[in-house]
Ligand code: NCD
């Protein structure tokens with residue numbers, strides 16, 4: 001869907017953005033995808049859902065060292081590490097890791113909610129002592145906000161999670177700092193708008209661009225499938241309003257989740273959309289169409305650091321209006337990945353550094 005430019009602004013210079021939700025995997029795949037994120041962002045919250053998840057502070061320190069070693073020479077990119085909560089997580093290790101600057105946050109995946117969540121939490125109430133310790137330490141809790149009961153319709157799983165799990169959690173831990181990740185519904189926006197300042201949300205580019213029709217456009221479209229799944233158009237509109245509103249409660253988190261083409265185009269294809277190479281170009285188009293370019297810096301560069309109590313990046317980046325073709329595929333790990341917007345022409349680009 002190409003629309004004409006909504007405003008006459010043709011260049012926008014902002015503090016360098018960060019990605020507050022990113023999957024970069026490990027090994028060969030990491031080597032292929034990491035340069036894309038490092039080009040776009042100064043920092044990223046690194047998701048811990050490796051095949052053997054990042055559970056302890058020691059796991060996170062080792063993973064951080066592998067990421068740093070894989071960065072191209074001279075790249076200015078800081079990985080911010082997270083620990084994957086399990087039924088056996090150790091509160092002392094998490095809080096010590098946070099205090100030592102190894103762990104920025106902890107991530108809660110309800111068991112079997114998504115890719116790599118088979119080790120996730122089966123009984124959220126059993127984690128209450130950990131939440132209490134995190135609340136005291138000011139350590140953010142990042143939520144994959146979907147119930148996993150097979151009797152709940154997949155399109156309702158986020159709304160039901162908010163009602164069943166998040167509302168009681170926010171009541172029981174009134175100062176726990178929570179990020180509801182990759183929100184997809186109007187119910188999530190309503191919850192976040194009404195919640196205290198300690199609760200925020202990330203929004204992905206795909207949930208701003210596509211609704212659930214994209215998964216069935218003339219046939220089954222595995223590259224439009226991620227979790228939480230895209231919802232109806234009314235939800236997409238609510239997300240666009242929230243993202244472009246200038247509210248400090250919504251910030252950028254791509255959920256870029258690379259899977260090789262063979263794992264996506266399969267009888268049981270993986271969930272995940274790889275948007276890292278053109279993430280900023282994708283997001284800014286939404287702000288342009290909403291005539292809200294003046295709020296882009298808050299979403300991309302200011303509200304995330306404010307929530308995480310980190311400084312805004314000193315470096316600046318310019319985005320400029322220019323036709324930007326997105327390739328059909330990106331080479332990775334002896335195969336390729338189909339990126340978000342493959343084959344489309346976006347209306348903005350990151351201005352080349354002079
Ligand atoms: C993510 C992945 O592939 O790791 N997939 C996705 O659809 N978003 C996992 C996740 O964050 O849910």
Ligand code: ZN
Pocket residue numbers: 021023047255257
């Ligand atoms: Zn994710």
